[in-house]
Every structure is written in C-alpha cells, then in structure tokens.
Amino acid sequence: MASSKAFVQGEPDAPVLKTSSIPGAQSSKRIAELSEVFDTRSINMMTDYTKSVGNYIADPDGNYLLDVYAQIASIPVGYNNPALAKAASTPDMVNAIINRPALGNFPSHDWAEILKTGILKVAPKGLNHVFTAMAGSDANETAFKAAFIYRRQQERGGPDVEFTQEELDSAMKNQAPGSSSLSILSFKTAFHGRLFGTLSTTRSKPIHKIDIPAFDWPQATFPILKYPLEEHAEENAKIEQACLDEVEHLIKTWHIPPAAVIVEPIQSEGGDNHATPNFFRGLRALTKKHNVLLIVDEVQTGVGATGKFWAHDHWNLQDPPDMVTFSKKAQTAGFYYGNPALRPNKPYRQFNTWMGDPARALLFRAIIGEIERLDLVNHTARVGDYLFTKLEGLQRKYPEQFKDLRGKGQGTFIAFDNPKRDQFLAKAKEFGINIGGSGANAVRLRPMLTFQEHHADILVEALEKIALTL
C-alpha cells in the first residue's frame, strides 16, 4: 500500500458497509417519501451530507462509500472540507446568501475584488474577462450568444453600425435577418447541456434529446481513436485529420453557417473520448482561418482533474480559445474571454437578473485557496499517474474487463470500457465504491482533487473484485 499523508481528517480507513445492499431500510424509506413530491427515478443513492467526509459519501443507513463520482464530477476538495466550511460561515457568505444582487445592475462594492482574487485568479492564459452564470448549460448558452452577437457585428461592419429597422422588426417575430441564421458547430457524442440552445449541440444520447425541438445545427465527427494513444499515433493522426477536414467542410458548406465551434477537451458524458493536443491545435488553426470562434467547454474537465488547472493547458496553444466555459468543480459558472469585442456593442444584450451568484463565487475562491494550499493540481497529476499504472496492471490481467483504458497523463480523468458496464456500476456499491459511467460502455473515474494514493489502492482492489463477480 502506498503511504501518503492524508489531506482529510476523519475519513474512514476503508469503505463501511452496514447494510447487505444499498439502498438499505432507512434510505428506502426516505426515497419513498421523496417520491411523493419529486421525481426519484434517477436516484443513484440517498445521501447523508452531514456524515459524508472527504472522499467518502455516506447514506442514512450508515454506509460509507469511497466516492469517485463526486456528484457527477463536481465536488472539488472533499465533502465537509473544513476550509470551505469556514468560508461558508463568514459574514461575507451570509451577506451574499441573503442579499442576492442583480449583478449587472447592482454589483456589490467588492465584486471586482471577489472576481480578481477568485474566478479570475485562475483564468486561462490569454483570457482576462468573465461573464458569470449559474451552471454549465447557461454558461455555454451565454457563450453562444456572445458568438452570435460578435459574428453579426462583424458582418454589419463593426460595433458602431446601427441595427436596421428590418432587423429590429424581424427579431421580434423570430425571423431573419433580426434573428440570425447562424449556428454552433459541435461534435458527435458531445455534451454541452440540456437547455434549448445547448441541447442542440449535445449529441450524447437520444434520451437527452428526444421530443425536444432543436436548431438545425451541424455536427462533425469527433475522433474515435485507438487506445493506448501512444501505440497508435500514426493511425490516430489520420483519424484526427479526417475529422478536421469534416469540420472545415461543414464550416464552408453548412446551410446555417457556424459562428463558433464548441468542443470538450475530453468528451465526458459522451464516453470519455480523448483526442490529442495536435487535433486541438489543428482545430484552433482551422477556426482562426475561417473566422469562427472556438469555445472550449471545460465544465467537466476544468479545475484540476486532468492534472492541469484547465485541460486545454495540455495543448500548448499559440492562440488561446476565444471562450472557455466552466462550472461543476468551480461550484459556480460562466465563461472566460479575452477579446473585448466579445462584449456586445450595447448593454443589456447579454444580461439577466442574477447573472451568477456571488455566494458561489466566494466558495470558488475558497476552493482555489484549498487547491493552492495543498498543491492539488500537481498532486492530481501524480496520483493520476499512480492510479493509471495500477489500472494498466488490471488491464493486463483482464483485458476485456478494462478495455480501452484511457486518460494517461490526464490526472485522474481516467476511464475504461466494460462489457457489462451498467452491472459493473451497480455492483460497485457492494464493494464500497460509488462510481459512474459515461457513454454506452465506459466506467469513468471522477474522484475529487483530494483523492490520494491510499484511495487509489482501495479503488483498484475493489475494481478487480467487481470485475471478477461479473
């Protein structure tokens, strides 16, 4: 077993299983109670957050599972983190909770400072502005709106050209030219959210999209690479080039021209699909060439999980993305940008009542503090390597059960395919592990940044046992 000083005090040494199956009696009772008023058919586990600690999620029956799913990749530094609890108990936080501002109209006197010492302190290279939002989905939609406004501004001849009366009138009728005939290009198996604009770019599963009206926007093929990537470099490069060619073809020919391309650094909900830095550099070059904006959706990949603060830091881009969206582990949301022309030419074009939540911005600042204090991004790079090596061992023993192991050098953002994936996930609870899937066949690991070597040991041992029972 690896030895490492525990970041978290008070965690159990190992998963604790009090009931023969989950949900136990207490949990079942509470699920039944909740069903009366709330749709519970997607419940994974009834949770007791007062007892959950660090990397362990607790339920009302006293079970403690090692949690490598982390609220769909969104708990950053462990349950009941003391530094976060302290930040959440300050007068500033109480103030932010009870006096929620309409940020665009009535920002608080210290909003600039909160941004500069928090959200903007970790802004991706080249991006120094932020538009704050509530969750990943509206972060992406506001980025889309910025792209449409920017593109039409260019087409009009600049920010000072006034709208025509025809544009103003037709916009009110949802008709061109006021309502623009522009699109966002996304990739097959992408996930960018489930509101009407983002859902039109989401291509994960039919169940996410069926019956909901959608815009006729284009989708390009995302590279379907062979793993391990380094053993198939030449073949993969060809696959990636074909995808880039398809992107270029769609940009040039789609009947509703794209104002932006949106892409995830690692397609997360869609099955943990990786591409190489070369692909993304090519995408940046292509979008520059055709004057199409590049939006990098870091909602799931951002904030350290890949061993860099932002996953696109792995790409060594010459020109930064035009916009980078964030949410989940940031516990707040929005998009970063650098080009001031991405601010619309007039106020109130990009606006809403709350425009984010200062309480959540304060929390992100505390999360950043905790990440810095414990050097959690570098830590995650290291523990990811440790974990990946152990998983490679499992893969050698059980090649079909740990198929297409991927995420090497990407921190703990690791996944593998299993032929009985859904059973695998369900079975994991019996071995004390809370784990999620992505796409149709992948088991995805999304531990917190406080996941350490001793947790990796427990996890890998359990994964082997789970595989053996299936």
Next chain:
Amino acid sequence: MASSKAFVQGEPDAPVLKTSSIPGAQSSKRIAELSEVFDTRSINMMTDYTKSVGNYIADPDGNYLLDVYAQIASIPVGYNNPALAKAASTPDMVNAIINRPALGNFPSHDWAEILKTGILKVAPKGLNHVFTAMAGSDANETAFKAAFIYRRQQERGGPDVEFTQEELDSAMKNQAPGSSSLSILSFKTAFHGRLFGTLSTTRSKPIHKIDIPAFDWPQATFPILKYPLEEHAEENAKIEQACLDEVEHLIKTWHIPPAAVIVEPIQSEGGDNHATPNFFRGLRALTKKHNVLLIVDEVQTGVGATGKFWAHDHWNLQDPPDMVTFSKKAQTAGFYYGNPALRPNKPYRQFNTWMGDPARALLFRAIIGEIERLDLVNHTARVGDYLFTKLEGLQRKYPEQFKDLRGKGQGTFIAFDNPKRDQFLAKAKEFGINIGGSGANAVRLRPMLTFQEHHADILVEALEKIALTL
C-alpha cells in the same frame, strides 16, 4: 403621515444623500475597477450590501435610497433581514453550500422535508410536485421540455409506447420526428427569459433578441386594455375576447403546433400590462379545449407582491394551470405541477447535474417563515391599496405624468406611464429613491414585502417632486 409599527429595525427614517449625485466618488472608483474585468455598462448603482438594510439600499459613498426596485423585484423581505441571516448561518446552510449535490442522483436525506416545509408549503392550489431549477429562465425551459415530452407522449399513444428507431436516430441529428415540430405560444410584449428556448417566447424588446437564432414559434396579442380597468370594463372585455380568438386561431393553424401557452399574470418586463381574471379564465378554458398546456410564469409576480401569494390566485380558476414557474423573490427557481403524467415516462429525460440548489431552497423556507410571521401577503394587499389611493391623488394632479396608473387591488405591483420615463428613473436617485422601469414608458413599483405605509408616504412625496422637475 401613516403610522405603522416598523417591521425592520435599523432603517434610516428617510433616504440619506451624502453625494450631490450618484455615483459619487467612491462608487465611481469601484465601477472603474470592475470595468477592467466585467461588463459594467448596465450598472444602475454600485451597492454596499453590508450597509443596506430593510427597504434601503446603500452605496459605497454612504447614500441610502428607498429601494422600490429590489434587485429587479427579487429581494423579498428586506436587505440583511435578521431571520434570513439566522437561516444562512445554520449548520444546515453551511452544509448545503459546501456539499452541493447532484439532486437527481444523490438527494440529501432531508430533501423531501426541505421541499415539504418550504417550496411545496406554498405550492399553488392543485399543484403538488416540483421540478427545481436555478433561475426563471431555466425554470421556464424545463417547463417547456415537460410540455413537449407530454404532448409527444400523448401523440404516441401513452407512456408505454416505445420510441421508434427513426425517432431515436433523427433526434441525434436535430431532425423530425425525433426532434419534435412543436412550439410554445407566447404573447407579444411577454418576457420569459433569455436562453434560447425562452428567448424564442420573449417578445419584450429587440435589444433582447437581435442576432440570436430563434425558433419559429407563434405569438398572440396580449390585451392592451384601457385603465382604470373598472371604468372600461365593456370595451376591455371585447379587446380580451379578440386576443383569445387570436390564441385559438394560432393554436388551430400555426404550422408548428403549440404544446403549451405561456403567460405572465401581469406582463412585467414588457411594461406592466394587465388583463382581467376573465381573460385568464378564458385562456384556461381554451387551452383545456384544445389539449394545450397552460404554463403560468410567476417569476416576477409570485411570492406575495400582488397581495396574493401567487398572482393567479386572483383569477379563481376552476382548473389550475398545468405548470407554474417561480424564481426571483423565492430566491430559488423551478416549476410546480400537479398532473403526474408531466413526469416524463423515463428517467433522465428531464435532468441536469445540480437541478437547483438546496442552499437556496433553505433560504426560501426562511423567507416563507418570515412572510408568515409578519403576515406579509395580507400586509402587502393593504399597503398596496394605501399606496394606490395616494397615487390616484397624484394622477388627478398630474394626469400626464402619472398616466395609466395600474395595479389596483394587486398589492404593490403598481405602475404608471411617464412621458420622460428614463429621465424620471435617473432623477429619482436625487430624491433618494431607487426605482425601475418596464416596457418603453412605464415606471414600475416593485417594493419588497416589508414595504410599509411610512415608506409609501416617502415614496409618493418623492414621486411628486421628481415629476415636478421634469
């Protein structure tokens, strides 16, 4: 001056003006600082929330304005309300802030209780379920999705009929039949949000819509009535019937058939446009007749401001709306519904990572507690009548300055038109009032529920002075 026991301790007796104009030096400095990283062109007033108290909003220069705008109608029970501060300081709140769940997968053991003692305690009559969201815009979009899913389920022949392969395949391409060819019918001058689905139903101003792609959804004329309503009952009834006829025509003929009609009880952003209970009863009957759902958007009207907890309580409907959306004063968001068939037939069709925010649900519970403790809904009905009577006096003196005074019997949800509206709003600060507009010409009053007779006296006196300077 009216005498009434003050709900709020620590308020100034009257507005305090320390600088000759707003923004003063301190505020200007902070606005400049914020501009470096955040779009500040829509700033109304730099605010110090640590000093703001009750009905008074403070700025960094020491100014205190009587706030009848209340963060665009969203502060419910006063700044720094002690009961809310207490709720925000509890271990439950800290827990909710730092351990944010993916509610659909991992609800907390007490989520049912939080809902039942909070959000659902004030559920509109006939509606006993809730889908929680983040803000008004996504509350409306999730309601739209529920409507589309429900309608297609009916068309398919019920919840047990499986999707066809063609539907599944075409949905992934954003094409019919999988992506449904259905619409949401909204009204001219309506405001329902600014995400892509809601913006397609929003018809407030071109600046909200221009350059953003929109769905080709239908809009009906909202009644443009003559005020005072009671003096033009017969004429108004005809206008309303014509609008209902137009709704029926659009339902029967629009090339993308509506699955739902969405309507505000009082069109708020669009200019404080009222209609009578008779109109809304007619709309309920029409939608029932044509099997189209009725979504009542109570984002701005809900939670007491009209002198009823929900504005649609004024209508005495026989059948409740199918869905009622809420946000703003609730400080959380979502939609209520009653018909269990509005739960999609399968899980994960209506789902996202956070699905709301338990911290904000706890806050709403505390707000409800404060509303009950002080009987603030009935209070608001009374103080609204008091205020309206005084405004009628102003209107008699200055008929052109306080034109089309409206909102009688609707609590403090009152508005009037002014020919120099924008100057009126700007000038108000010099008289110690923070006030907002709606539509092109309306001055809208959106005080908090803690607004009392002595505030009304200050307000009316100031309104007269403002009018005299223009």
